[in-house]
Amino acid sequence: MKDTPSHLPSYDDMLAAHERIRPYIHRTPVLTSSYLNALTGAELFFKCENFQKAGAFKVRGASNAVFGLSDDIAAKGVATHSSGNHALSLSYAAGRRGIPCHVVMPRTAPQAKKDAVHGYGGIITECEPSTTSREAVFAEVHAATGADFVHPYNDPRVIAGQGTCSKELMEQVENLDAVIAPIGGGGMISGTCLTLSTLAPKVQIYAAEPEQADDAYRSFKAGHIIADDAPDTIADGLKVPLKENTWHFVSHHVTDILTASEDEIIEAMKLTWKRMKIVIEASCAVPLATILKNPEVFQGRRVGVIITGGNVDLDTLPWIR
Amino acid sequence: MKDTPSHLPSYDDMLAAHERIRPYIHRTPVLTSSYLNALTGAELFFKCENFQKAGAFKVRGASNAVFGLSDDIAAKGVATHSSGNHALSLSYAAGRRGIPCHVVMPRTAPQAKKDAVHGYGGIITECEPSTTSREAVFAEVHAATGADFVHPYNDPRVIAGQGTCSKELMEQVENLDAVIAPIGGGGMISGTCLTLSTLAPKVQIYAAEPEQADDAYRSFKAGHIIADDAPDTIADGLKVPLKENTWHFVSHHVTDILTASEDEIIEAMKLTWKRMKIVIEASCAVPLATILKNPEVFQGRRVGVIITGGNVDLDTLPWIR
Numbered sequence: 001m002k003d004t005p006s007h008l009p010s011y012d013d014m015l016a017a018h019e020r021i022r023p024y025i026h027r028t029p030v031l032t033s034s035y036l037n038a039l040t041g042a043e044l045f046f047k048c049e050n051f052q053k054a055g056a057f058k059v060r061g062a063s064n065a066v067f068g069l070s071d072d073i074a075a076k077g078v079a080t081h082s083s084g085n086h087a088l089s090l091s092y093a094a095g096r097r098g099i100p101c102h103v104v105m106p107r108t109a110p111q112a113k114k115d116a117v118h119g120y121g122g123i124i125t126e127c128e129p130s131t132t133s134r135e136a137v138f139a140e141v142h143a144a145t146g147a148d149f150v151h152p153y154n155d156p157r158v159i160a161g162q163g164t165c166s167k168e169l170m171e172q173v174e175n176l177d178a179v180i181a182p183i184g185g186g187g188m189i190s191g192t193c194l195t196l197s198t199l200a201p202k203v204q205i206y207a208a209e210p211e212q213a214d215d216a217y218r219s220f221k222a223g224h225i226i227a228d229d230a231p232d233t234i235a236d237g238l239k240v241p242l243k244e245n246t247w248h249f250v251s252h253h254v255t256d257i258l259t260a261s262e263d264e265i266i267e268a269m270k271l272t273w274k275r276m277k278i279v280i281e282a283s284c285a286v287p288l289a290t291i292l293k294n295p296e297v298f299q300g301r302r303v304g305v306i307i308t309g310g311n312v313d314l315d316t317l318p319w320i321r
Numbered sequence: 322m323k324d325t326p327s328h329l330p331s332y333d334d335m336l337a338a339h340e341r342i343r344p345y346i347h348r349t350p351v352l353t354s355s356y357l358n359a360l361t362g363a364e365l366f367f368k369c370e371n372f373q374k375a376g377a378f379k380v381r382g383a384s385n386a387v388f389g390l391s392d393d394i395a396a397k398g399v400a401t402h403s404s405g406n407h408a409l410s411l412s413y414a415a416g417r418r419g420i421p422c423h424v425v426m427p428r429t430a431p432q433a434k435k436d437a438v439h440g441y442g443g444i445i446t447e448c449e450p451s452t453t454s455r456e457a458v459f460a461e462v463h464a465a466t467g468a469d470f471v472h473p474y475n476d477p478r479v480i481a482g483q484g485t486c487s488k489e490l491m492e493q494v495e496n497l498d499a500v501i502a503p504i505g506g507g508g509m510i511s512g513t514c515l516t517l518s519t520l521a522p523k524v525q526i527y528a529a530e531p532e533q534a535d536d537a538y539r540s541f542k543a544g545h546i547i548a549d550d551a552p553d554t555i556a557d558g559l560k561v562p563l564k565e566n567t568w569h570f571v572s573h574h575v576t577d578i579l580t581a582s583e584d585e586i587i588e589a590m591k592l593t594w595k596r597m598k599i600v601i602e603a604s605c606a607v608p609l610a611t612i613l614k615n616p617e618v619f620q621g622r623r624v625g626v627i628i629t630g631g632n633v634d635l636d637t638l639p640w641i642r
Contacts, residue, residue, distance in 0.1 A: 029350065031372075050598045051352075112595075270635055274433075277371045277600040277631035310598035314591060320641055 005248040009160035011198040014191070017157070018164040021063040024096055025164075028052050030172045030304075035275045040291050041299035045173045047165060050280050050310025054092040054120065056085035057165050057188055057308050061158030065150040066093040068157055074099050079147035081105070081127070081138040084113040084237060085309050086152035091122030102147050104138040110236065112313040130230040131241065153187030154243035162191030167199065169304050176203050178298070180287040181306035183207035183216045183257065184238035186246030188308060193253035203304075204255040206297075208287040210235045210265060216242055217257045220250060234262055234318050237283035237309065258297070260289035266318045268292060272307075282318060284308040326569040330481035332519040335512070338478070339485040342384040345417055346485075349373050351493045356596045361612050362620035366494045368486060371601050371631025375413040375441065377406035378486050378509055378629050382479030386471040387414040389478055395420050400468035402426070402448070402459040405434040406558060406630050407473035412443030423468050425459040431557065433634040451551040452562065474508030475564035483512025488520065490625050497524050499619070501608040502627035504528035504537045504578065505559035507567030509629060514574035524625075525576040527618075529608040531556045531586060537563055538578045541571060555583055555639050558604035558630065579618070581610035587639045589613060593628075603639060605629040 031046045049057035066078060077100030080090050087103040094101035101122045105114065106129040117124055127137035142149055150158065165188070166179060179196065183189045189207045196203050209216050213231035219242055227241030242250060250257075260268070269285035272278065284307045291298050291305070352367045370378035387399060398421030401411050408424040415422035422443045426435065427450035438445055448458035463470055471479065486509070487500060500517065504510045510528045517524050530537050534552035540563055548562030563571060571578075581589070590606035593599065605628045612619050612626070 055598065273600050274633075274635055277376065279594050279598040279600060314595055314638075315641060317635075317638070317641070320636060320638070 005245045007156050008245060008248060009156040009194060011194065013156070013160040014163035014167065014195055017064040017160040018167060020067050021060055021161060021164065024063045024067070024093065025053055025059055026051060027168055030169065031276060031278070033276050036288070041295055042291065043302045044291070045169070045176070045302065045304050046276070047169045047304060047306045048278065049165060050278060050284070050307050054089045055116070055309055055311040056089060057162060057306070058085040058089035058152070059092055060164050061155070061161030061187060061191070062086060062089040062150065063093040064161030065155060065157040066090070066097050066099070069148060073148055077101060077145060077147040078150050079138070079142050079145060080150050080152055081134045082152045084109050085311060087122060088113060088116045088120055088311070090150055091117050091120035095121045100147065102141050102145050104134060104141055106134065110313040113311055116311060131227070153185035153190070153240070154245045156245060158187055159190045159194060159245060159249070162188045163195040164191070165306060166192045166195040170200055173302070173304060175302055176200070176304050177301040178204040178206060179304040179306065180206040180208055180291065182235070182238055182283050182286045182308055183209050183250070184283070185240040186216065186242045186250050188306060189254065190246045190249035192306070193249035197253050205253055207250065207254055207257045208290040209257055209259050210238055210286060211259045211261050213239050214259050216250065217259050219247065220254065220257045223251070235265055235283040235286055237281060238286065258290035258294055260286055260293055264289040264293060270319050278307070279310045279312055280307050281309045281312055326566045328477050329566060329569060330477040330515060332515065334477070334481040335484040335488065335516055338385040338481040339488060341388050342381055342482060342485065345384045345388070345414065346374055346380055347372060348489055351490065352597060352599070354597050357609070362616055363612065364623045365612070366490070366497070366623070366625050367597070368490045368625060368627050369599065370486060371599060371605070371628050375410045376437070376630055376632040377410060378483060378627070379406040379410035379473070380413055381485050382476070382482030382508060382512070383407060383410040383471065384414040385482030386476060386478040387411070387418050387420070390469060394469055398422060398466060398468040399471050400424070400459070400463050400466060401471050401473055402455045403473045405430050406632060408443060409434060409437040409441055409632070411471055412438050412441035416442045421468065423462050423466050425455060425462055427455065431634040434632055437632060452548070474506035474511070474561070475566045477566060479508055480511045480515060480566060480570070483509045484516040486627060487513045487516040491521055494623070494625060496623055497521070497625050498622040499525040499527060500625040500627065501527040501529055501612065503556070503559055503604050503607045503629055504530050504571070505604070506561040507537065507563045507571050509627060510575065511567045511570035513627070514570035518574050526574055528571065528575050528578045529611040530578055530580050531559055531607060532580045532582050534560050535580050537571065538580050540568065541575065541578045544572070556586055556604040556607055558602060559607065579611035579615055581607055581614055585610040585614060591640050599628070600631045600633055601628050602630045602633055
């Protein structure tokens with residue numbers, strides 16, 4: 001496992017990304033809930049990327065990659081492998097630029113996400129739901145098309161794009177003490193670290209992860225990347241392992257990684273729907289689940305919570321069996 | 322059936338209501354969806370009262386009634402009968418003022434709404450799910466407590482309060498051609514008429530109603546109030562009939578009443594959840610359902626759509642059977 005970063009994005013790359021992607025993204029709202037504040041004892045500020053174009057923050061990084069390509073490279077299109085939201089975000093961005101987008105996707109991904117990729121014009125090749133299969137199938141697709149590879153989270157262009165979310169959050173909310181976001185491959189957390197380590201270095205950064213896919217937690221404690229093949233969790237966006245670029249940011253700038261059980265994640269997801277009246281994915285309920293589980297860490301503090309996406313298969317909700 | 326208004330609120334009553342209730346309500350956001358605009362051919366501006374305090378617009382009228390009471394009358398509390406959101410809104414407002422709130426509620430009302438009324442401190446007495454039973458049980462409760470009766474929609478204080486929603490909408494969105502809202506007893510529509518007939522008389526007002534509870538539609542066509550006892554629809558907030566004050570506004574200021582089937586309402590509800598990532602009740606999906614059904618009425622126009630509430634029982638969604 002390679003732990004040394006290949007090419008890291010800079011703070012200026014993040015600023016340039018924000019200018020580049022502005023026409024293609026929403027400046028998403030920040031919502032609050034007096035009920036959840038009373039319940040947690042913290043002041044929570046939810047940055048609602050479920051309202052983002054294509055339904056997730058991933059359109060930030062995908063758009064930065066797509067619209068940063070020269071015309072001759074762009075002509076061959078872009079390609080990626082993804083558990084879902086990066087796939088449809090890249091399809092959306094490629095569609096806006098009018099270039100092809102090839103996606104390798106686990107056959108077990110939610111039908112809602114497959115339909116959305118098709119809806120944005122993406123071309124899907126299915127693989128088995130393991131990192132090993134995904135990488136093998138992707139190599140074939142990549143070789144056949146010559147498309148530019150946009151990794152869902154390890155790509156420096158993607159990390160710079162995701163960092164624009166925290167930049168907006170800091171413009172929208174004053175005097176935050178901490179920011180918490182879910183962690184899978186680490187793209188959103190890395191972008192958050194990239195932005196806040198320069199813009200607001202006193203703000204603590206927490207990552208939230210499912211117990212059943214806790215490779216980032218174990219990596220953080222061990223001091224080197226530990227990857228699992230095919231972990232199982234309801235938070236389907238968080239199954240992928242850290243890579244060398246995201247590991248760099250996680251290991252240098254994250255205060256702590258907190259975990260939650262499947263039941264705790266589902267409960268926090270339902271609570272958010274019920275009280276905030278917003279549709280969020282299981283993945284982005286993990287931060288609230290960890291806040292409820294570790295009240296002593298957050299009580300009395302102003303905490304930004306990144307709601308990463310809202311692309312849910314409404315026909316199969318985890319609390320209705 | 323009495324068709325003559327007892328006491329009508331004025332535009333100044335609405336302005337006074339807005340000042341009175343400001344500390345107790347949210348100025349809710351207006352959301353848009355490029356997907357739904359493309360689908361309907363209209364420009365839709367969704368006034369999101371699902372994000373309102375207590376989860377529905379009804380807190381506007383309820384707060385206006387509660388905070389307008391003199392101290393000696395307030396001391397005996399308030400009482401009402403309601404299919405749901407008025408009950409919990411009045412409980413919320415009474416709780417903020419520190420006075421009791423007595424609620425007569427159908428035993429068939431969603432458990433989520435009963436729980437919410439209890440959560441805000443309301444005292445529930447159950448009745449059968451018919452207008453006849455509701456009024457009989459309420460008379461007993463009212464006599465026993467001496468509480469001030471706040472009718473869920475026919476009360477002029479309530480109509481004036483609901484009118485503040487359209488005032489905000491006109492401040493938030495320029496050059497609207499039309500506003501559409503669901504109609505049950507007609508409180509929101511009457512408040513909309515009250516406000517727009519003075520503030521923006523050229524804006525057309527449409528009401529949207531379930532086919533299976535179309536008493537307002539039939540009243541509008543007949544020219545006098547027609548009431549059904551115990552109609553059946555998924556849009557549980559819209560089962561009640563017009564009364565003389567709301568009939569006044571509907572008959573004088575509404576351009577048309579449009580209806581939608583149960584399947585069309587459920588489809589529009591699910592589409593809103595899926596595309597806009599917001600939790601809305603079936604009742605407030607009726608406007609979108611009628612817009613999709615009558616595209617020629619709305620195409621090319623700027624239309625305000627009032628999303629009336631988000632208090633849904635998440636365990637029993639109508640598209641999961």
